[in-house]
Amino acid sequence: MKNTLLFAGLLFVNFQFFAQSNKSTKSFYQTYDWTAQPKKYDLTAEQADEKELILFERRATELLNADDGALVEYRFLHTITRLNSDAAIEDNNKYYVSNYTADKIIYQKARAIQPDGSIIEVSNADIKESLNEEGNVEYQYFAFEGIQLGSVIEYLQLIKFEPYFKGSVFLVQSNIPKLEAHYDLITPKYLEYEIFTVNGLEKLKRDSTKIDFIKYSIDLFNVEPLRSETSSSYKANLKKIYFKLDKNYSTGKANFFNYQNISKEIYDYKFKAISKKERKLILGLLKDAELKDTDSEVEKIQKIEKQVKKEFIVLNFNINQFEDIQNIFKGKIASEAGLSNIMLNAFRESNIPFEIAITTDRTINKFYKEYEAWNFLDEILFYFPGSKMYLSPNVNSRLGFVPYEYTGTNGLFIKETKIGSISTFESKVKFIDYPSSDKSKDIINTVVSLNDELTEAKIDIERITSGYKAYFYQAYMDYYDDERKKESQTEYLNYIDKDAEVKDMEFENADTDLLGIKPYIGKGKIVSTNFTENAGNKVLFKIGSLIGPQAEMYNEKERKIPVETEFTRKYERKIIFEVPDGYKVKNPEVLNMNVIPEMAKQPIGFTSTYVIEGNKIIVTVNEWYDELTYPLESYENYKNVINAAADFNKLVLVLEKI
């Protein structure tokens, strides 16, 4: 389902345009059936050991002219799955079918085949329906009966839908192996899909034996599973088939969904002229934002963003009341789409040059330039060419730091232009740049001394974070009650010792509106017994713990997916350790560490150095990740830097009485 948040108004489009009288009004799958006697599968030992195994899968989408000539869409599914563990049974014995927007269920069958060959078919009476407010079926669900270890479940359905041409997808790969998988796309012979396969999946082939309609298909055997990995965009790396309607041979038209006409559709909807009343409301808002002529463009944008996000409550569900400017001002409640309408008009009225950029969550889909459709158009951002910064209607984000999933990927940029007095637009697919690593820093400064018994460490801690490293804390400050705020701030400082009580907490810039403008600074005092160990006449000081717990990649399987991180970042740590009177540190040299992989421009690294000044040991630690993504061949390098920090975390100084 496309994002209704953004384009609720664009959902209903008249598709009668594609109607044509045609003889073939029956679905290709109308008479498809499973074999009464299920096929026996000879599994290898390895296949038989799989906890869950898809023995067979066939999916199809078919466009067809109904008797009245109107175009309809059939979606066909046939799966046969072997369940060989309790977890697999529990994951599969309850079946939900969402029939949102479904027009008619042509058939729907399910059965379980037991290891002894007996078959239990789910009867129609056992299929439950959940009704929405109009009394329509929202989804159906049932439980497979009689399932045991080694059972095979089979499901078959053909459902008629309102046709959707604008961009759909088949997921070919998952974390479950598939012995056999088939995907078919069928259109009447005057229509044709554009099909785009990704992540190493070969192209679909046209079946030249079919002359009454066009059929593209792909037949796959032994589809390897892809398992989720740390620091990766798992879903974006799965083999998939994207498709959209592309050609109508009867009219000679083609390329219906290209970014030029999609941009026009979005432009017409989002940039439409507002009424006098609406304009008055927007001007009032700008007045409240107190823009000054002397303000820089960035300051103006920040003031508008602050005012809009303060003025209106944003609800994460969409009713039209919350998208309409007049209603929003009345009720003070907006949807994100409504908020973006207000922002757009506010920037327009204050003559700040901007573009909108429409994009998608890069952890789920890569935005492929070469396939133009609605698949990747879910979220709206504002782009300001003057400062090259982005802004999101998301209430927690602030200028320059939009939700990270929408950075580091392409977007469809739309800009309003004027030809004479006529407003029109320009659009282009461009890369949405992400902030450099020095914009998202995490700095921890600690000054540590020990009590006389050397059992307790007294730590003065200061933590300074900026950009995305502050996001998780600073962005939520205006939305927390006092108790939750205190909890968040305690967490921010006792990061280095989760049991510790933090005293004398002081915070600066604890304000959502300062995200991206000023760093989030917390200071406090911790007294903890977790940093020292007694070892006879020696004391072990766990200095490494002062950088806080670190992510590690010590035990990893062979890497399959490139590393993709949330955002680029830098860590800086300074530790001032006051060596107790009468003691000396026997092994300060362990504090020297240097892991900078040989890569062009040294995008990642971990270093640690120290100096001794009087009774103080001063340690400086730097760690940086300047790129968002690292190809498979750089994986070892990335892992080594991550693990270097985790190794530092375990460093211990030996203190001995002089």
Added chain:
Amino acid sequence: MASLSKPMFFTMTNLLVRSSFLLVLLIFGFSVSAQEIDLKAYKEKYPGNLAVYKTKKSVVTIDIKNNVPTVVTHYLDEYVILDSKIIGQFSEEEIVFSSYETIENIDAYSLVPNGTKFKKYKALDFNTRDKSPDGSVFHDDNKVTSFTYATMTEGSVKYLEYDEISHEFKFPFGFFFKSIFPIEHAEFVIDADSSIHIISSLMNNQNGLIKMSEEIVKGRRIIKFIGNDIKPLKFEDRAPSFRVFSPNVTSQISYYNEKGKRVNVLESIEDLHNWYQANLVEVENEVPSDEIKRISDSITSNSVTELDKVKAIYYWVQNNIKYIAFEEGANGFIPRQPSNVCRKRFGDCKDMASLIYSMLKSQNITSYLTWVGTRDIPMQYSDFPSTATDNHMIAVYQDKNGENYFLDATSSYQPIEIPTYFIQDKEVLMHKAVGKFELAKVPILAPEITRLVDSSFISIGDNKKLKGKAIVYTYGYYNTLIHDAYKNVKTEDRDLLVSRYNSRGNNTLKATNAVVQNIEKRDQPLKVSFDFELNNYISSYDDEIYVNMILDKEITYGEIAKDREAPLELGFQSFDTRVVTLEIPEGYKVKFIPANVNYTSEFIEYTIEYKMENNKLVSVQTVKFKFLYLQPNQFATWNEFNKIMKKSLSESVVLKKK
């Protein structure tokens, strides 16, 4: 667990994403005068709170109509918004109800300050639909009416009133004197015809906060429970359900007089049993089906004693019947026919109990269908016999000595001697025959039942690597918890699983050659053995090596905060022993051994003993928890233990070159 009881005491705020395609209606407000809300005074009285529950009130009106009692509950909720942060959450409201209730006369609006008056905005976007089942229930017939408060600001009042008409006068009615917001005035009123007699159970009123009164006024029996200025509920780790420790009242009709004749409703356990037993008639009357007989014969063919047979049947049901709950109307109370459950291979708690009952019957073994409440229900049957007292069903087998075995197959790895942990200390109501029942209590199992015996044999390898072999035996509830993880992991991933879920040493732990034994033998301890390696765990300097022999430092959680309000809850009592045997490297001697620890209190025992055995140093650490609930006045004991434990974890053995 299935919820056997249906009454619902709450309206819930729901924040799920929902879309709706209503026409845009302009929002209109009406000016009204309302009682004065002094926002400033409220903010001072409830600092840091986002809203105050101004009135939380339920009035239950009971009359006799057509010779039967009718029960109507009138709900009234009135909040004052103290901070606009809460508006998003407050905007969507829903009332969930089952087929045993009808909702009528909803009056929902917000009062928004407007000068010295208020503007009244009616809630909008009302709709009623099937509720998506959540939690453990797969299918029920609950419905939800939802609506939106589209206009609210700081200082606004959110108001909701409605009637809930009960279709079952035997159900109890109740009230919670707690909310996540401070409550200014809470009131629960029962207004009944004076011929109707009521019993009530007021729980957790330790501080006398809730005042109760009963009087007869003009032929009406008026019972009131009133509480003022109630502190908000805090969310605290390892806290029991808030019902267990905060004030709440449950009431029901005990009997009424009709034309001078007393008509019993629910006054005693006898009454409850008399009512409940009708639900069991069909299960009791069913002759075990051929399939039940065949399976039961086959799995008990090698059983010697009757208990062996019970065990075989109980374990078969655990292994083969998956938990799926259908709760439609009376199906929430009536177990399904055993033959049906057996064929389907799934069911809820009642269905599993029903199948166990029938399988045992097929072997001429008597068992009893039994109702019980889980530990998150504060009442026992002897406190208050009602449908609110239980929510679960099991089967009970009594051996010749009268010993009870509590058979609860909703847990898939439960040895027969051990009742499921969540019904410990609860009364059970056993159905023995028509008109005959027995009350018994599930024991609290001693710590010795749930044991961990963990042995590590470690030696020091090259590069300060610690090498070791571990053998871990687990018993009792530990097994029921960890069993699934081992059962569902692929053999090739077992080492990785052991490495990741192990807090031995540090996170570099790499496990190899992991072997898991007794995975299908509930009566045996689970045995996991593996080899391991740890980097950067031991330190050394010059001719000394420092080894902290307490490898696993995550024994339990830390200090209890001073202001904690909820009791500390454990799932079960436990007794852990960890033995670490260190081989002294050749050429080294032991220079320092930490002191032994011996701590005993009423609730906790904790010991560490170090001893030399030939060229090996052995540490034995034990932790015993002898409670299920620790009350606030007992927290000092915990913190005392915590301090001693923490200190004991920061002690290293020193080895020195000879």
